[in-house]
Amino acid sequence: MRRTMLYLPGNNPNMLTKGHLFGSDGIILDLEDAVAMVEKDAARILVSRYLKQGEFGNVEVTVRINGIDTEFWKKDLEAVVPMKRLDGIRAPKVDSAETVKILDEEISRLEDKYGVPQGKLKLFCLLETAKGILNAYEIATASPRIAAIIPGGEDLRADLRTERSMDGTELEWARRFVVFAGRAAGVDPLDTVFSRVTDDEGLRKETEFIKQLGFAGKSIIHPNQVRIIHDVFNPTxxxxxxxxxxxxxxxxxxxxxxxxxxxxxxxxxxxxxxxxxxxxxxxxxx
Amino acid sequence: MKTAQAGTLESMDCLVTLTEAAPGSGIKINITGASAARFNSAMTKKINETLAELSVKDMEVAVQDNGALDIVLGARVEAAYGRLMK
Known part of the structure; x- marks a missing residue:
């Protein structure tokens, strides 16, 4: 189950230590947006050591690497792929099957290099541009590694030249399309984050909406969001x-x-x- | 002498400062902060282990600790060393 996947800032020892204890189905150790440019090296080392130690209970463990348009992504993969307690990679700004191919090849190379079973690591693709959304099905079927596709939030809004509204009108079509593409491809459609962390009622409403659309779960940025989302997703x-x-x-x-x-x-x-x-x-x- | 830092003073973290030392001077460690008195020997051991893995024989190490676990201390020493070598 992937009802909730909790982002943990990759350079924050406190959250990396406690993050798996809040009851989410998965955790995402974040090397991308949650880490300042000057701390990328330190976060990579810290996350790698936490994965090596492997004390994350039963949650699904993924790492969000930096985008393939940065100088960091290959170093990120090199640091995390060999570690025993890793289930998958969350890749930002995937906008075509070609991006998936590039990631897939590098992960396969590292799995070979470090004796990790081929195909062990799943790919969770963030579709954060209009192009990425339009290519959702092509992306979702580009590799057997793909476990989920996820529409972007803020980056997608920026690419659409729009802003965040209370009811998320601007993302509605993208959300519906990602559900169709994900279900057609047999991978999980997972929703983007709800950023108003103190607005419990808003979170509940949005979760009910995305569950009704067909999403399998939601990315989250605060432990308090776990209970509400599970409450909506759990059958009565x-x-x-x-x-x-x-x-x-x-x-x-x-x-x-x-x-x-x-x-x-x-x-x-x-x-x-x-x-x-x-x-x-x-x-x-x- | 060249120095480099890694880490923060946030809860469960530590700020590690490495300063290059003259050949033959060995590893010198100074730990201050929340857990310094109680965990000095365990932290010293972890720092020595981490530097040994990095093949470092001479270094001055200053740690301002705010409750960092072993795993964090090791990561911060490694990150500071990487920055020192840049």
């Missing part, structure tokens, strides 16, 4: 009970050689069964 007791009833009826029908059955007066066919299975996955019961 009633939803779980209904899903279990549907799956039991479908199983029974299959055993009797029947196709569709009826539960509570409504027809249960394959799409309904799939949705019921997904409810149990989100509830951690499957």
């Amino acid at each position: 007791e009633a939803e779980i009970a209904k899903a279990q009833k549907i799956l039991a009826a479908a199983k029974e029908a299959a055993e009797r050689g029947q196709g569709a059955v009826t539960v509570d007066g409504k027809m249960v066919d394959m799409p309904v069964v799939k949705r019921a299975e997904y409810v149990l996955v989100r509830a951690g019961l499957a």
Whole structure:
């Protein structure tokens, strides 16, 4: 599950030590925007040592490297790819399949060099430009490493020559498109951050909206956001009970050689069964 | 003599200052701050280990500590050394 992926500033020992304890499904050790230019070297060393030590519990651990248009990205990968406790790389400003190819080749080279199983590291692609959004499906299918595509927030707004609004109108189309591209490609569409960290009601509203669109989860910048997002994504007791009833009826029908059955007066066919299975996955019961 | 720093005085961090020392003068370590009294020997050990990994034999090391774990201390020494060598 990737309901919540928490950004941790890569040069902050306090957050790197405690960040995995707040209950998010994943953490993102950030070497990019959260780190000042003059501290890139120190953050890279610090993050590398934390990954080597590997004490992050059961969360999915990723590192956001610097973009391939910077002098830092290859050094970032060299420092983190060999470390045992790393599940994936979050790459900023991915705008085409070509960007994915460049990243994929470098990660493969380093996996070979350091004896890491080929393909172990997943890629989480941030689509932060209009071009990146338009190429979302091409990006999502450019490598078997791709685990998720994520629309940008502030960078995408800047590229669209717009500004942040209270209801996020400016990102609405990009969000819908990323969900379609991600689902078509079989990778997770994950939403961008909600930056008003004290606005709990706004966060809940936005999470309900992006869940309804089809997103699998959201990137977050504050531990307080975990509970609200999980609350929205977790199925209710009633939803779980209904899903279990549907799956039991479908199983029974299959055993009797029947196709569709009826539960509570409504027809249960394959799409309904799939949705019921997904409810149990989100509830951690499957 | 050339010097370089890495780290901060934030909680759970430390500020490491390395100063080049004359050949044969060895490693000299001075630790001040929150955990200096209680963890001096463990911190000294970590600094010596890290410098040994970097093949450094002569260096003056000053650490202003604000509760840094071993892993952080090692990272800050390595980062300061990288800056000193630039």
